[in-house]
Amino acid sequence: MFEVVHKRQLSDAVFEMGVRAPRIAGKIRAGQFLILRVDEKGERIPLTFSDWSAEEGWVRFIFMRVGKTTHKLSHLEVGDSLADAVGPLGVPTRVDGLGRVAVVGGGVGAAVAYPVARAMTEAGSDVTVILGARTANLLILREEFEVLPLHELLIVTDDGSAGEKGLVTAPLKRLAASGAIDHVMAIGPAIMMKFCAETTREFDVPTTVSLNPIMVDGTGMCGACRVSVDGVTRFACVDGPDFDGHAVDFEELMSRQRVYTEEEREADAEYLRECECHR
Amino acid sequence: MPPVEPSAGKARHKPSRVPRTPMPERSASERREDFDEVTLVYTEEQARTEAARCLQCKNATCIAGCPVNIDIKAFIRHIIDGDYADGVAVLKERNALPAMCGRVCPQEEQCEIACVLAKKGEPVAIGRLERWLGDYDLACKLEERCVPQVAPASGFRCAVVGSGPAGLACAGELVRLGHSVTVFESLHAPGGVLTYGIPEFRLPKAVVGAEIDMLVRMGVEIVTDAVIGATYSLDELMGEEGFDAVFVGSGAGLPMFLGIPGENLNGVYSANEFLTRVNLMRAYEFPAADTPVWRGRKVAVVGGGNVAMDAARTAVRLGAEEVFLVYRRTEDEMPARHEEVVHAREEGVEFKMLCSPVEITGREGFVTGLVASRMELGEPDESGRRAPVCVMGSDFEIDCDTVIIAVGTRANPLLAKAAPDLELSSRGYVLTDEEGGTNLPGVFAGGDIVTGSATVILAMGAGKKSAGAMDRWLREGR
Numbered sequence: 069m070f071e072v073v074h075k076r077q078l079s080d081a082v083f084e085m086g087v088r089a090p091r092i093a094g095k096i097r098a099g100q101f102l103i104l105r106v107d108e109k110g111e112r113i114p115l116t117f118s119d120w121s122a123e124e125g126w127v128r129f130i131f132m133r134v135g136k137t138t139h140k141l142s143h144l145e146v147g148d149s150l151a152d153a154v155g156p157l158g159v160p161t162r163v164d165g166l167g168r169v170a171v172v173g174g175g176v177g178a179a180v181a182y183p184v185a186r187a188m189t190e191a192g193s194d195v196t197v198i199l200g201a202r203t204a205n206l207l208i209l210r211e212e213f214e215v216l217p218l219h220e221l222l223i224v225t226d227d228g229s230a231g232e233k234g235l236v237t238a239p240l241k242r243l244a245a246s247g248a249i250d251h252v253m254a255i256g257p258a259i260m261m262k263f264c265a266e267t268t269r270e271f272d273v274p275t276t277v278s279l280n281p282i283m284v285d286g287t288g289m290c291g292a293c294r295v296s297v298d299g300v301t302r303f304a305c306v307d308g309p310d311f312d313g314h315a316v317d318f319e320e321l322m323s324r325q326r327v328y329t330e331e332e333r334e335a336d337a338e339y340l341r342e343c344e345c346h347r
Numbered sequence: 348m349p350p351v352e353p354s355a356g357k358a359r360h361k362p363s364r365v366p367r368t369p370m371p372e373r374s375a376s377e378r379r380e381d382f383d384e385v386t387l388v389y390t391e392e393q394a395r396t397e398a399a400r401c402l403q404c405k406n407a408t409c410i411a412g413c414p415v416n417i418d419i420k421a422f423i424r425h426i427i428d429g430d431y432a433d434g435v436a437v438l439k440e441r442n443a444l445p446a447m448c449g450r451v452c453p454q455e456e457q458c459e460i461a462c463v464l465a466k467k468g469e470p471v472a473i474g475r476l477e478r479w480l481g482d483y484d485l486a487c488k489l490e491e492r493c494v495p496q497v498a499p500a501s502g503f504r505c506a507v508v509g510s511g512p513a514g515l516a517c518a519g520e521l522v523r524l525g526h527s528v529t530v531f532e533s534l535h536a537p538g539g540v541l542t543y544g545i546p547e548f549r550l551p552k553a554v555v556g557a558e559i560d561m562l563v564r565m566g567v568e569i570v571t572d573a574v575i576g577a578t579y580s581l582d583e584l585m586g587e588e589g590f591d592a593v594f595v596g597s598g599a600g601l602p603m604f605l606g607i608p609g610e611n612l613n614g615v616y617s618a619n620e621f622l623t624r625v626n627l628m629r630a631y632e633f634p635a636a637d638t639p640v641w642r643g644r645k646v647a648v649v650g651g652g653n654v655a656m657d658a659a660r661t662a663v664r665l666g667a668e669e670v671f672l673v674y675r676r677t678e679d680e681m682p683a684r685h686e687e688v689v690h691a692r693e694e695g696v697e698f699k700m701l702c703s704p705v706e707i708t709g710r711e712g713f714v715t716g717l718v719a720s721r722m723e724l725g726e727p728d729e730s731g732r733r734a735p736v737c738v739m740g741s742d743f744e745i746d747c748d749t750v751i752i753a754v755g756t757r758a759n760p761l762l763a764k765a766a767p768d769l770e771l772s773s774r775g776y777v778l779t780d781e782e783g784g785t786n787l788p789g790v791f792a793g794g795d796i797v798t799g800s801a802t803v804i805l806a807m808g809a810g811k812k813s814a815g816a817m818d819r820w821l822r823e824g825r
Contacts, residue, residue: 156578291604320611331634
């Protein structure tokens with residue numbers, strides 16, 4: 069059993085959760101993920117590590133409450149347990165030898181951007197972070213980013229309630245156009261990653277994206293997470309989750325992410341009808 | 348005094364000449380509606396009637412046909428004599444999982460084909476008798492079940508990677524030989540393909556669970572949620588974790604796709620994904636179980652093996668109106684067991700033979716059809732089967748909303764990560780000697796990770812053989 073040892077609500081629908089998993093914590097490198105099951109009837113969902121401590125034996129992840137599984141997860145408290153947690157899965161993000169890097173974290177993607185940016189600074193890279201969200205109170209991990217030895221932290225919100233008003237692609241384009249960056253790492257919703265990649269393509273800045281397709285086993289056995297990269301089918305769980313953003317077929321990825329939209333809505337609605345906290 | 352025969356004291360067996368006892372089955376129309384088992388078990392009377400057909404040959408050729416060399420003659424003799432517990436004990440000398448093997452082994456091409464009566468077309472139903480005894484054991488109270496005798500503790504610790512057929516057979520044998528055994532499983536439930544792959548209607552999960560419980564009772568420890576290559580490396584198992592030997596039975600891994608346009612449309616599944624969602628994640632109970640599965644109205648399954656049959660028959664049970672089995676050769680070349688083919692047909696699966704998919708069509712991201720070319724059989728290829736040759740200009744479209752690809756698997760790259768020094772073939776499978784020994788001392792391997800996709804019993808045979816080699820290596824060879 070994997071005991072919940074930490075829980076923090078970061079915004080209305082976004083939670084940070086820490087789980088005791090010493091075996092996993094000792095192995096994690098930035099960009100890797102775990103697969104968890106909340107309970108015995110639960111589905112297996114992938115979540116990327118946002119933080120971990122090998123010494124203290126815990127791992128953390130951040131999730132947005134969007135469906136039944138994340139609803140159930142948000143109802144766990146410190147002292148409760150997950151049925152399962154397995155990992156660390158996926159190929160770690162390349163963090164060294166990248167020169168001047170812009171790390172873009174959009175929405176909940178900031179949860180993944182944080183350990184990646186941290187590892188890059190530890191590896192000696194010169195890191196600029198672009199942290200974006202729809203509005204100020206949806207910005208997450210801002211304080212954590214502020215204490216990293218970054219070249220610069222740029223805040224962007226759609227409505228201008230914090231930092232620059234607009235989309236993350238605006239400062240990204242300025243950096244790329246001015247020749248101030250050698251590499252981009254973009255993590256966030258598929259649509260954001262798509263536009264980040266389109267922004268940098270024009271300036272020939274290599275851009276890595278961290279994909280988040282649907283997964284089941286997470287070990288290469290089922291192929292649910294397949295994505296087209298340069299026209300070749302790759303499995304995000306064992307070949308990724310990081311890929312060359314200029315080669316990813318984002319339209320296909322977004323379409324595949326929507327395959328169970330109706331089923332997810334049905335399951336969530338039924339869960340909320342039965343769930344005690346909503347009675 | 349005449350020499351004493353082993354069966355002295357018991358009545359001489361006179362084989363009966365009745366025809367082979369048919370297996371009771373539920374009707375196809377009933378089967379289509381649920382996931383319960385297709386075949387019903389023999390009654391005690393039927394089992395004894397069938398056992399009585401056995402000639403009890405002096406030279407029992409059937410035994411050599413069994414990949415794990417079960418003393419078939421002896422266990423059938425025990426059924427004849429009504430000593431069922433003794434019969435179970437004979438099975439378990441060689442096979443820790445009889446109720447499972449009695450169900451999924453292709454007996455018709457192993458022991459039964461070697462039966463002397465097979466020459467007349469009606470071999471003894473060895474598989475059904477094995478299953479009957481296996482079920483007899485499972486039906487006993489736990490404390491009355493046959494626990495194979497365990498040798499005195501050797502003091503050696505063995506790790507088994509993967510809890511599928513190869514791993515379980517290996518673990519069962521190692522623990523019987525007196526070693527301490529820990530099995531590492533990457534998923535949340537043990538059993539490997541027995542749990543995620545083979546459907547409930549062919550192998551009830553309660554049977555798998557009960558057989559695994561017995562191994563646990565014998566002392567096998569099972570650790571789930573542990574991926575070798577992620578959570579542990581092979582070096583760590585042999586190092587910090589303190590294991591003296593490791594058996595790798597991690598299975599074949601990655602599903603293959605066809606490489607045709609449209610394969611990443613929504614509604615296209617690998618058979619592995621489709622079956623995992625339904626079997627392991629119980630998507631047929633959705634939304635009571637959280638994992639959904641796309642329930643197609645018209646489903647095309649591509650492939651001709653047992654996995655293709657499992658997928659097609661699962662789609663039938665999920666409520667599909669039409670299920671097509673699309674295969675590029677003919678029924679004669681299909682690698683699936685005859686019994687599965689018959690069951691699939693009975694349940695309404697429509698066979699489209701000599702059809703090779705060329706494209707999956709779609710609209711707004713979802714599947715609308717499968718375009719296939721008609722084929723004809725040409726000269727035999729390297730597999731000895733007549734190779735299908737495309738008929739020019741013969742493309743046609745099958746109207747469907749789901750396509751399930753069941754054309755085999757290839758090696759999982761996680762293994763190379765788990766053990767960079769382990770010698771692999773160019774296709775990523777582990778290279779071993781005849782007994783599963785690898786290039787690394789103390790590391791053995793068997794099952795699909797060595798041979799590529801094969802059968803449950805071949806994997807079990809490999810696991811068991813490796814256990815013997817590991818035992819010798821631990822006690823003598825190190």
